Amino acid sequence: MMKTDGMNPITEDDIANYLANTPDFFTRHAQLLSEVQLTSPHGSRAVSLQERQAEMLREKIKALEHRLMDMVRHGNENVVIADRLHRWARNLFQVQSGRALPATISAEIKHQFMVPQVAIKVWDVDSRYGSEVFAEGVSEDARSFASSLTQPYCGVNSGFEAVNWLDDPAMAMSIALIPLREVASNSTGPAFGMLVLASPDPQRFQSGMGTDFLERIAELAGAALSRLRAK
Known part of the structure; x- marks a missing residue:
């Protein structure tokens, strides 16, 4: 349990460290997951902690999808370049002079x-x-x-x-x-x-x-x- 006195007030870092090092906190206080209200990054409306977590997950999934699309695109471009390189080399082999x-x-x-x-x-x-x-x-x-x-x-x-x-x-x-x-x-x-x-x-x-x-x-x-x- 966190302790403090008048000389050392609790800071946001103290709270963050406590929650990070107390993984069963929300198991004991499950009702807080629906009661805590956060500001949505997509507007001024308030959302629950669970909704905010879901939004963060969706954003991460979207970022991963973009990265995957970039990898596929670069892979396709490399295949095209490799095919052109093959044709170029093949044509060189046919030059007699x-x-x-x-x-x-x-x-x-x-x-x-x-x-x-x-x-x-x-x-x-x-x-x-x-x-x-x-x-x-x-x-x-x-x-x-x-x-x-x-x-x-x-x-x-x-x-x-x-x-x-x-x-x-x-x-x-x-x-x-x-x-x-x-x-x-x-x-x-x-x-x-x-x-x-x-x-x-x-x-x-x-x-x-x-x-x-x-x-x-x-x-x-x-x-x-x-x-x-x-x-």
Whole structure:
């Protein structure tokens, strides 16, 4: 039983602690469950403690339903993206010409993933491909920057050289810069190419977004393009 004196009046915390540590209180005073009146959060009317508890449970159930719907929606979106990734990879396997491979990678990303602009550059290629557009116009700074990326960069264009590889750099409001490496290399190995994805939508590629699918694209593209490299 709670005790107090004139020097230490009972506080709300004392009452809350007492009820929390006396689970049989409402068993002994069951009538209070219907007699206690609380203000409803959905208006000024008074409701019983039992009604308030029921409202709280309904609110929790509604919140859980929303979370479940979000999980289902995200799951469906991931299935769609995985299916597109599968089709993109399948189409890469059908490319016979090494010269046509970079352009095919870019075109298929545009088509399968509905990316407005895509560019690709590859360096340290075999001499047969040295004069191809995809192997030219890459500075040492751009190569070093690609190698410094341990995962795709997503966000705004902060004056990256690679954005100039796009057909319309001015419309690159958000970008993804994806380093390309040998399949056997880890994420810190030297890059031999880079993919640039761009959108006029500032929210398409956001800082902090998940990059799992972009990393899968990097692995598959790196594996496919490895045959262009100088031996």
